[in-house]
Amino acid sequence: MKNKLFKKILVVLAVITVSCSDKLDPTPANNVTADQAKKNIELLVAGAYGLLGSGAGPSGPNIQEGALYGTDLLLNGDLLASENYMSWAGTFSQYDEVAHKEMSSTNTSIVRMWNKGYSAINLSNIILANLANAPEADRDRFKGHALFIRGVVQFELLRFWADPTQNLGIPLMTEGTERFEDIKSPSRANIADSYAAVINDLTQAKSLLPDDDNDLGNAFSASAFLARVYLQKGDYVKALAEANNVIENGSYELPGSVEGAFNTSTSPESIFEIQQTTQNNAGTSNDGLTTFYACDPDNTPGSTGRGDVQVDSAFIDLYEPDDKRMTELIYEGSCGKGSVTSGKWKNPYTNIAVIRLSEMYLVRAECNVRLGTATGADPTDDVNAIRAKAGASLYADPVTLDDVLNERDLELAFEGQRIHDYKRTGKTVIVETDDGPVEIDYSGDEFVLPIPQSEINTNKNVKQNTFYQ
Numbered sequence: 316m317k318n319k320l321f322k323k324i325l326v327v328l329a330v331i332t333v334s335c336s337d338k339l340d341p342t343p344a345n346n347v348t349a350d351q352a353k354k355n356i357e358l359l360v361a362g363a364y365g366l367l368g369s370g371a372g373p374s375g376p377n378i379q380e381g382a383l384y385g386t387d388l389l390l391n392g393d394l395l396a397s398e399n400y401m402s403w404a405g406t407f408s409q410y411d412e413v414a415h416k417e418m419s420s421t422n423t424s425i426v427r428m429w430n431k432g433y434s435a436i437n438l439s440n441i442i443l444a445n446l447a448n449a450p451e452a453d454r455d456r457f458k459g460h461a462l463f464i465r466g467v468v469q470f471e472l473l474r475f476w477a478d479p480t481q482n483l484g485i486p487l488m489t490e491g492t493e494r495f496e497d498i499k500s501p502s503r504a505n506i507a508d509s510y511a512a513v514i515n516d517l518t519q520a521k522s523l524l525p526d527d528d529n530d531l532g533n534a535f536s537a538s539a540f541l542a543r544v545y546l547q548k549g550d551y552v553k554a555l556a557e558a559n560n561v562i563e564n565g566s567y568e569l570p571g572s573v574e575g576a577f578n579t580s581t582s583p584e585s586i587f588e589i590q591q592t593t594q595n596n597a598g599t600s601n602d603g604l605t606t607f608y609a610c611d612p613d614n615t616p617g618s619t620g621r622g623d624v625q626v627d628s629a630f631i632d633l634y635e636p637d638d639k640r641m642t643e644l645i646y647e648g649s650c651g652k653g654s655v656t657s658g659k660w661k662n663p664y665t666n667i668a669v670i671r672l673s674e675m676y677l678v679r680a681e682c683n684v685r686l687g688t689a690t691g692a693d694p695t696d697d698v699n700a701i702r703a704k705a706g707a708s709l710y711a712d713p714v715t716l717d718d719v720l721n722e723r724d725l726e727l728a729f730e731g732q733r734i735h736d737y738k739r740t741g742k743t744v745i746v747e748t749d750d751g752p753v754e755i756d757y758s759g760d761e762f763v764l765p766i767p768q769s770e771i772n773t774n775k776n777v778k779q780n781t782f783y784q
Contacts, residue, residue, distance in 0.1 A: 356449040359442045360460045366435040368589035382431035384589045384669055385597025386604055387424050388471055389731030395762055396734040398746045398755050400630045405623030416761045420768035420783055429767050432468045439465040440491030459523030463532045466516030470544055473509050474735050475764045480781040484509025502776040510548055517541050535565040536587040539670045542678050547739050555682035558675040559691040567672040573639045573705050576671050578662040584672035591666050598663025608660040610648020616662050622650035638707040657729040673701055673726055681719045698722050
């Protein structure tokens with residue numbers, strides 16, 4: 316989208332320095348040209364996955380490490396709905412602005428989310444345009460990976476930036492480019508067309524990818540994201556079908572403990588995760604989820620935790636006293652800030668769980684409640700499977716929609732889903748202030764991110780969101 320995103324150096328940086336696969340042994344970046352990289356589609360695919368997590372940005376190494384799943388997609392998704400939930404105690408003003416809904420179009424976190432997102436989309440498009448360079452037997456699989464990445468990233472951008480007031484989604488990029496003079500300047504598609512593009516990509520990816528592809532996305536990863544997309548869109552029949560497919564046909568299982576999905580690279584319930592290693596991670600250079608959440612130098616590898624996220628006591632009180640999601644995944648840190656923080660992100664060298672089986676149980680339960688069905692299982696049983704794992708008391712039958720939504724709050728806390736859940740359900744909360752109680756309505760325009768000013772300046776066809784005009 317922005318000219319710096321499409322220089323040839325992007326391809327080399329994206330493909331070489333951010334590769335998420337330790338199985339590859341590429342030529343050093345300074346010896347590889349963009350043309351050489353395009354001939355190695357496997358290398359391009361690895362680079363595209365790297366861009367999702369902790370890879371170097373197009374402005375140079377380490378500039379945009381946490382722009383997507385490494386930090387910002389998850390952290391900002393929670394900070395936007397921080398009321399009665401969490402607060403930002405750090406010195407990085409970009410996150411303080413998000414928490415207080417005072418973002419500008421130059422907010423560095425928001426800018427890098429947009430830029431890195433379109434970097435990943437662009438690289439996916441380059442892969443699609445160069446499939447002829449891959450062995451014929453691998454072309455469908457590589458195409459599936461490119462479509463999976465493009466669909467996932469477009470969905471994340473859409474649910475942060477879609478402006479219902481103006482019916483504006485996102486610019487849809489379907490052609491890769493490496494030269495400034497080749498940059499297209501698309502306007503924003505409407506919301507329905509934006510969703511259609513996401514669904515088309517993920518549906519194709521689901522049909523092209525194998526059921527397992529080592530550390531990369533697979534057919535069930537695409538199905539899980541489709542469940543998430545359809546739920547956000549309000550298509551409960553299709554969300555139910557996709558979630559049920561993952562639960563019934565995937566090789567995933569709920570872990571034996573609430574800690575089983577976090578600070579590990581071997582979780583049995585992880586459907587898609589971002590690979591992290593000691594050499595390539597988003598949490599050891601003053602960025603990343605562990606940097607901002609972890610606050611226990613004695614037990615945090617690398618001792619990088621700043622404890623900048625503080626969990627609100629009002630949210631902690633939602634858990635039962637014996638609920639292990641509170642007793643084992645929320646703790647008082649020792650960073651000198653007196654902060655109580657989440658224990659989900661304590662180890663920067665272990666994988667970041669992006670979408671997991673517990674969420675699929677909750678999607679299936681919610682859709683069954685809304686539809687008055689029991690596809691796959693009774694919704695009460697699905698919710699109770701999550702609560703049993705946590706050692707919480709079980710719900711009596713029948714479970715209500717409020718019960719399911721409450722369980723999503725508790726189970727998916729600090730995983731970036733809160734603002735998106737609150738937007739799609741029209742959630743309002745009452746916040747106590749010095750001036751008395753205030754009602755917060757999450758359907759407001761202030762909960763939609765601003766289009767970066769650099770994008771507005773570069774692409775005259777892109778219109779700014781309502782709240783920032």
